Amino acid sequence: MRLLKLVAIAAIGLVAAYGCIDEDNHGPCDVHDDMPPAVPTGVNSITGDGYVIVYWNPVYEEDLAGYGVYRSHTEFGQYTLIGVVDRGENTEFQDDDLTNGVTYYYAVDAFDYEGNESDLSYETVDDTPRPEGWDFAWPTKQFHPEDAGIAIVPDDYDVPVLLPYSSAGAQYYLNVDGFGCIRIVPLRDQLGFPNLIQDFGYTTSPDDVSEAPTQGWSTCEDGVEVILAHTYILKTATGYYGKFRVSEMGSDGIMIYWAFQGQRGSTELAPPRGASPQRG
Numbered sequence: 001m002r003l004l005k006l007v008a009i010a011a012i013g014l015v016a017a018y019g020c021i022d023e024d025n026h027g028p029c030d031v032h033d034d035m036p037p038a039v040p041t042g043v044n045s046i047t048g049d050g051y052v053i054v055y056w057n058p059v060y061e062e063d064l065a066g067y068g069v070y071r072s073h074t075e076f077g078q079y080t081l082i083g084v085v086d087r088g089e090n091t092e093f094q095d096d097d098l099t100n101g102v103t104y105y106y107a108v109d110a111f112d113y114e115g116n117e118s119d120l121s122y123e124t125v126d127d128t129p130r131p132e133g134w135d136f137a138w139p140t141k142q143f144h145p146e147d148a149g150i151a152i153v154p155d156d157y158d159v160p161v162l163l164p165y166s167s168a169g170a171q172y173y174l175n176v177d178g179f180g181c182i183r184i185v186p187l188r189d190q191l192g193f194p195n196l197i198q199d200f201g202y203t204t205s206p207d208d209v210s211e212a213p214t215q216g217w218s219t220c221e222d223g224v225e226v227i228l229a230h231t232y233i234l235k236t237a238t239g240y241y242g243k244f245r246v247s248e249m250g251s252d253g254i255m256i257y258w259a260f261q262g263q264r265g266s267t268e269l270a271p272p273r274g275a276s277p278q279r280g
Contacts, residue, residue, distance in 0.1 A: 036118045037061045037110035040091075045106060045127040047268055049259075050099075052127040054106045055092035063112040069093040072105045075124055079107055101154060101262025103128045128266050131158045132206075132259035135247070140174045140182060141165045143252035149173040149187075152234065152242050154262040171195040171236055174253060177222065182249065184232065185223035193237035199224045203231040203245060206257045212241040212267040226254055239264045 042057035054069055066086040070079035083093045098104060104127055107120040136159075141148040149163040149170025165173035168190055175185050186195040196217040200209055209231050217235065218224050224232065228249050234242040242260030249255070259269055 033063065033112070033114045034116060036116040037064050037112050039118045040067060040108045040110050040121050041123070043106065043108050043121045043123050043125050045125045047127055048129055049132045050129055051094055051096045052098060052104060052106070052129055053092055053094045054108065054125070054127075055090075056108045056121065058091050059110045059118075061110075061112070063114070065111055065113045067091065067093075068109045068111060068117070069095075070107045070109070070120060071095065072107075073103075075105050075126065077105075079105075079120060098129045100129050100131050100158060103263060103266075128261065128263045128268055130259055130261045130263075130269065132257070133159060134257050136160060136244075136256050136258055137253060138162070138174055138256060139253035140176050140251075142176050148175070152236055152240055152260045154240055154260065154264075158262070160258055160260070172197065172223075172234070174226075175223065176251075180251075182226040182254065183223040184226060185221075186218070189237040191237075195237045196235040197224055198233050199227070200231045200233050200243075202227075202229055204229075206231060206243065206245045206259065209233065209243050209269060212243065212261075212269055214267060234260070241267050241269065243269055 038059050038061060040056045040059055044055055046053040064087050066084055068081050069083045069085065071082045072079045082095060085091065085093055095104070105124050106127070107124045109120050110118045138150060139147050146164050147162040148165035149167050150173065151161045151163055151169050151171045153161060163170045170187055172184055172186050172195060175183050177183050184197055186197045188194050198213070198217050203209065212233050212235070226246055226249060228246050231243055231245040240260060242258065244256040244258040247255050247257055261267070261269060
C-alpha cells in the first residue's frame with residue numbers, strides 16, 4: 001500500500017458465504033472471500049469556501065459495500081479516514097469546516113461486505129479552499145472616490161477591502177473614461193510591482209473560471225473595460241490570484257461576485273467536475 005492509513009474502516013458485519021461442493025462430494029462448504037475490490041480511480045475535487053467536495057469514479061463489483069475517504073496535510077504523509085460513502089450513494093464526499101488558504105490532500109479506497117479494503121487510490125488530489133462572496137458593491141472614482149479602490153489582502157482579510165483610489169494599499173480602482181465607459185485600472189504597489197488583470201470574457205457562472213491563467217494579462221495602462229456578465233482574473237503584486245464576475249452595473253459602479261485564493265501562488269479558484277487533478 002503506497003499510503004499509510006491511520007484509521008481502518010470498521011468491520012462491515014456482513015459475511016458473504018458462497019455454497020460449493022467439496023472435493024469428496026460431501027455437500028456444501030463455505031468459501032471465504034479475501035479479495036479486495038478494485039482501487040478507485042478518477043479522484044478529483046471541487047473547491048469551496050471552507051469546504052472541499054471529493055469525487056471519484058464508481059467501482060463496479062458485486063460485493064462492493066462502499067468507499068473510504070482519507071485526508072492528509074502532505075501528499076506523501078499519513079492519511080486519516082474522514083468519511084465513509086455507502087454503495088448506491090453518489091461517489092462524492094463533502095469535507096466541511098476547513099480553513100481557507102490551507103492545502104489538503106485526499107485519497108479514496110473501496111471495501112466489500114467481507115471487510116476487505118483496496119489500496120488507497122494511486123492518484124491523490126490536493127485542494128485549497130478559498131473565500132467567496134456575492135453582491136459586493138464597488139463604486140467608481142467619480143461617484144465615491146473614498147471607496148473606489150479595492151485590495152485583496154488574504155493575510156489580513158477574508159473579503160476584498162475598499163479603499164480610497166489614491167491609497168497606497170489600493171491594487172485596482174474603478175474609473176469612468178472619457179467615453180463614459182467604466183474601466184478597472186490596475187495599480188502598482190509601493191515597490192513598483194504591477195497588479196495584473198485580464199478579461200476572461202462572457203461567463204454564465206463564476207465557476208466557469210476554474211483555474212486562474214498565468215499569462216495573457218492586459219498591458220493597457222488605462223485598464224480593461226467593464227462588461228456585464230464578464231469574469232475578470234486578478235493577480236496581485238504580492239502573488240495572490242482572484243476573480244470576480246460583474247452581475248450588475250450602472251453609471252456609478254458595479255456589483256460583483258468575488259473569490260480569491262488565500263495561498264500565495266495558487267491558481268486554484270474552483271476546479272469544476274471533470275477537471276484533471278492539480279498538484280500543489
